[in-house]
Amino acid sequence: MSMCDRRNLSMVMDLYELTMSNGYFLDSDPDDVATFDVFFRRIPDNGGYAIFAGLEQIVEYIEDMHFEDDDIEYLGSLGMFDPGFLEFLRGYRFKGSVSAFDEGTVIFPGEPVITVTAPLIDAQIVETAILAQFNHQSLIATKASRIVRAAKGRAVSDFGARRAHNMDAAVYGARAAYIGGVAGTATVLSGKMFGIPISGTMAHSWVMYHESEYESFAAYARIYPDDTVLLIDTYDVLKSGTPNAIRCAKEVLGPMGKRLKGVRLDSGDLAYLTKEVRKMLDAADMEDCRIIASNSLDEYSISSIIDQGGCIDAFGVGERLITSKSDPVFGGVYKISAIEKGGVTIPKIKVSEAVEKITNPGRKMVYRIYDSTGHATSDLITHEDEEVDLSGPYDVIDTHRPWRKVDLSGHTARPLLKPIIVNGTRVSPQRSLTEIRDYVRMQLRDEIWEEEQRFENPHIHHMDMSVSYYEDKMELLSRCQSNR
Structure with missing residues (x-):
């Protein structure tokens, strides 16, 4: 097929997304909602910052996601899926919501750049396509x-x-x-x-x-x-x-x-x-x-x-x-952070012997914090609905040095996660490629410290958590450890 021909890319997914979705179809409440976060753990080339790209193609994929008759026929031939699930796929349309940073945002490890909140199947089935676009374009x-x-x-x-x-x-x-x-x-x-x-x-x-x-x-x-x-x-x-x-x-x-x-x-x-x-x-x-x-x-x-x-x-x-030859892997991941059952949201955390692989649980908001000169001093993770008032004393936890509290009073905070798709419908306007490119240039010129942009031993951007969020994460982590 010519590259210029219209292609249905809905089947660009790992098989386990379909086997998990088939399992959810047979063994879960259809009203259960999952939240997944997209984040990355390490900046390529040991750099000090990365650039978020690929959002527009992610939105296009989700908006167009559907399964055609030959897709259903192929999946049926595998003998792995319930007939009712295949019929569900025949009329499938994404019904969830997606929040994300603006495309072109300077990003740092550990923060949720994209968040998908959707019925279990919807949240699971878009994983590979989201990661493929996020990892490739952000890398380049x-x-x-x-x-x-x-x-x-x-x-x-x-x-x-x-x-x-x-x-x-x-x-x-x-x-x-x-x-x-x-x-x-x-x-x-x-x-x-x-x-x-x-x-x-x-x-x-x-x-x-x-x-x-x-x-x-x-x-x-x-x-x-x-x-x-x-x-x-x-x-x-x-x-x-x-x-x-x-x-x-x-x-x-x-x-x-x-x-x-x-x-x-x-x-x-x-x-x-x-x-x-x-x-x-x-x-x-x-x-x-x-x-x-x-x-x-x-x-x-x-x-x-x-x-x-x-x-x-x-x-x-x-x-x-x-090809980003010197370091050709971006390493973005898609991890579940919360389940909503009967209207109650339950935070989820992945525990690992490797500290960098322990995830941040729950539904979150990310803020970029600026000093009086307009420079970005840190990024801040909070609970989704937590108020951030920096007009007075406001202590946060430096995640690189969690014994250290930092007072952000006198700074300003800009929320980074914005609604892109709500209940299956796009709500954010499409931005031109020139606007996205100019946004990158502005951040690197005006907001991101020169020390974070150098090639050798760049300054590490501070990643903070609100005290409330950090304490809840530690409590959940302790609870998971004691239940092992």
């Missing part, structure tokens, strides 16, 4: 943000489609990379679907097809005189590519009243070569000609090239962005 958006930061104001474009894990990864990876701050993409379908600016230059095959490098440059310049960027590393950057590019600028573009827009290098010692190319271009009165570099770049190699004085105006970043 986070990696893109790091790479853009390393470029220090130089434009970064996504060149990764051909090295992505498949076509969906290329298309939605480009979307996530744009949220993370890249200027554009070479993936045409992403431009069409999401309005991302697209860009591209020439291929080595174009140069090698022609009888000479100069003839290839001249032909390209005649076809694209307003946007000529020449690939100068097919043969020899300094002895052939750059001289031929200068000659093309003078002999072909000059008489047309045009200027050579740029040259691109895709191999070699980029720090050394770009310094030499810059000298040659400037000596030819081509100071406005930009130098673009690609070739297996990431935040570390870009930082190194810039530190060495490399003369690069823009970067094309491919495989190490689109």
Whole structure:
């Protein structure tokens, strides 16, 4: 099936979601409601922050979720499901509610970025699809943000489609990379679907097809005189590519009243070569000609090239962005936190020998806490309906140092979890990709401390809990331990 054809992705789920749902159908009260939280435990690349992306695709999936006749026929052929359950699926529509942070929010480990509160089956059956979108796009958006930061104001474009894990990864990876701050993409379908600016230059095959490098440059310049960027590393950057590019600028573009827009290098010692190319271009009165570099770049190699004085105006970043090669797992999880029976909400907690795997129980609210300068000092987890009044003394527990109470008086609090879907119906307006991208930029510029954004040993963002919530969690944890 063509990627552009309409696809029903409702069956993108692990089998146990269906076996559990079949079990709930046969052995639970249909009025029981579950709350599940989506959170992650560790920031990729040992970074100080991550970027939440993929919410729009999660909403699209939930809104469109249904089972067609051939889906029911396939599930029936497995011999695992009750006929009544299969008929239930035939008319299935999601009836629950979803709350989430705004897409593009800077996020930190342990906090519920998405919360699903729904009838048991509805809450269980959406797990894999939610995690697939959350993990992939948040991973790529986070990696893109790091790479853009390393470029220090130089434009970064996504060149990764051909090295992505498949076509969906290329298309939605480009979307996530744009949220993370890249200027554009070479993936045409992403431009069409999401309005991302697209860009591209020439291929080595174009140069090698022609009888000479100069003839290839001249032909390209005649076809694209307003946007000529020449690939100068097919043969020899300094002895052939750059001289031929200068000659093309003078002999072909000059008489047309045009200027050579740029040259691109895709191999070699980029720090050394770009310094030499810059000298040659400037000596030819081509100071406005930009130098673009690609070739297996990431935040570390870009930082190194810039530190060495490399003369690069823009970067094309491919495989190490689109696959987040250095740390390709985001690790988001979907864990139950509460059950509602007969109108009574019962908090649930997962206990583990690994402290980081102990979950936060119950229905919650998350606040971002700001000091008087507008910087985010911490995130705060409270009970869902707990009042947070910072106009006077307000003690919280620092979860990294739980023996320490912190007074947040004089700070301000902004709630992060917002209703997205209520009783199966979307209630939040769709935001443009540009709005999401600008929101990321604003947070990193104005709210998130520079110390949390550095690549090496970043400051750990404080994750606090209200005293009431923390005490209830400890009581539940103690009760679970004593009942073992």
